Every structure is written in structure tokens, then in C-alpha cells.
Amino acid sequence: MAEVAKKYDIPHHLFWLHGPITQPPVEYDPATESWNIHGYQEALDIFGDPVAFSSDTIRLIPEELTSEGTVHLDGFITHMDPPGHGKLRKLAGSAFTRKVIADLEPRIAANAAGWNSWPIWPVRCRSSSSPNSSACPRATANCSSAGRTCCS
Structure with missing residues (x-):
């Protein structure tokens, strides 16, 4: 796992992608005034x-x-405690059964059939400065030849 993180220049703050976690299972972060749970x-x-x-x-x-209405998170299932969380989870579970999804296939x-004809717009890789960098596994020819490294 650590090799993949190094190969693709994965930022260090995504620590779980860098191999086994060496931090304690429960850790307080004073910068965010929150607890991080790793265990x-x-x-x-x-x-x-x-x-x-x-x-x-x-x-x-x-x-x-x-x-002021800047933040609207009321009703978000990930921000709810029981019993509200359980009610929404049951509702979503009944709406998205295997049969319902299979019927939608x-x-x-x-x-989706027509989507493969849409143009793919390359996006510049943030971690690369050379056109042949291995940090961008999907470099496209149309922008690499122009001296830019892009990912589709």
C-alpha cells in the first residue's frame, strides 16, 4: 500500500493510504478540536x-x-442520532432494494450508452511538472504532446 501512495504522490494527510496506521487508536486533534478514531x-x-x-x-x-441559512444539514442521515437515523435508513433501504436496482438496470x-461518445476533457495533474511523469497514470496524448501532463 505504501508503494502505491508513493508512486501516485498521495498526500500525507490521507494517512490510511500510506500503509498500517502507527498512531494510537484514539487521538485528540487540537487543531480541529475533535477526536480521530483509528481502531x-x-x-x-x-x-x-x-x-x-x-x-x-x-x-x-x-x-x-x-x-443565517449558510449551513443546511438538517435531515442528513450521516449527522443524525437514533431514532431519526434508523427511520431514514429503513426508508432508504426499502427504496433501494436489490430488486428495485435490478429493475432500473x-x-x-x-x-449510459450515449455517454461514451461525449468528449473527455483532460484535467491537469497537480503533482506533475513533466509531460512523462509517472504521477499521472492516464496521461493523454493530446495534452502531453503540448508539454502538459493531463489526466482524463
């Missing part, structure tokens, strides 16, 4: 106790941002 058992304990460990992070947003395939 599997610790995560299970936390997710299993919503009274002590709330998912309602909206309460942490400054009141002036929520009262022909429509999805028909809609």
Missing part, C-alpha cells in the same frame, strides 16, 4: 453508543451560520 474496536464501541458519542455534528457549527444502461 476498529474503538469505532465499534463509539458507533454502538450514540448517547455518549453523538453523530449530531450540526450542534458544533456556530449558531450564526445556521441561523435497463434504464441506466440505456442512459
Whole structure:
């Protein structure tokens, strides 16, 4: 895993892509005033106790941002505690059953069939300065020849 992170110049803040985690399983980050959980058992304990460990992070947003209408996160399932979270999860689960998705497959395939004729616009790789850099695994000929490294 660490070789892949090095090969593709994956930023260090995406630490989980750099190999085994060497940090403690629970760690306080004073910069964000939050706790980072790296351990599997610790995560299970936390997710299993919503009274002590709330998912309602909206309460942490400054009141002036929520009262002014700048932030609208009410109803986001990832920011809800039980029982609201469970109700939305059951609703979504019943709406997206295997049968429902399987029945949608022909429509999805028909809609996607025309997409392969759309032009693909190259995007400049941020980590590369040379046209032949291995940091961009999908360099396109139309922009590499112009001295730019791009990914489609």
C-alpha cells in the first residue's frame, strides 16, 4: 500500500493510504478540536453508543451560520442520532432494494450508452511538472504532446 501512495504522490494527510496506521487508536486533534478514531474496536464501541458519542455534528457549527441559512444539514442521515437515523435508513433501504436496482438496470444502461461518445476533457495533474511523469497514470496524448501532463 505504501508503494502505491508513493508512486501516485498521495498526500500525507490521507494517512490510511500510506500503509498500517502507527498512531494510537484514539487521538485528540487540537487543531480541529475533535477526536480521530483509528481502531476498529474503538469505532465499534463509539458507533454502538450514540448517547455518549453523538453523530449530531450540526450542534458544533456556530449558531450564526445556521441561523443565517449558510449551513443546511438538517435531515442528513450521516449527522443524525437514533431514532431519526434508523427511520431514514429503513426508508432508504426499502427504496433501494436489490430488486428495485435490478429493475432500473435497463434504464441506466440505456442512459449510459450515449455517454461514451461525449468528449473527455483532460484535467491537469497537480503533482506533475513533466509531460512523462509517472504521477499521472492516464496521461493523454493530446495534452502531453503540448508539454502538459493531463489526466482524463
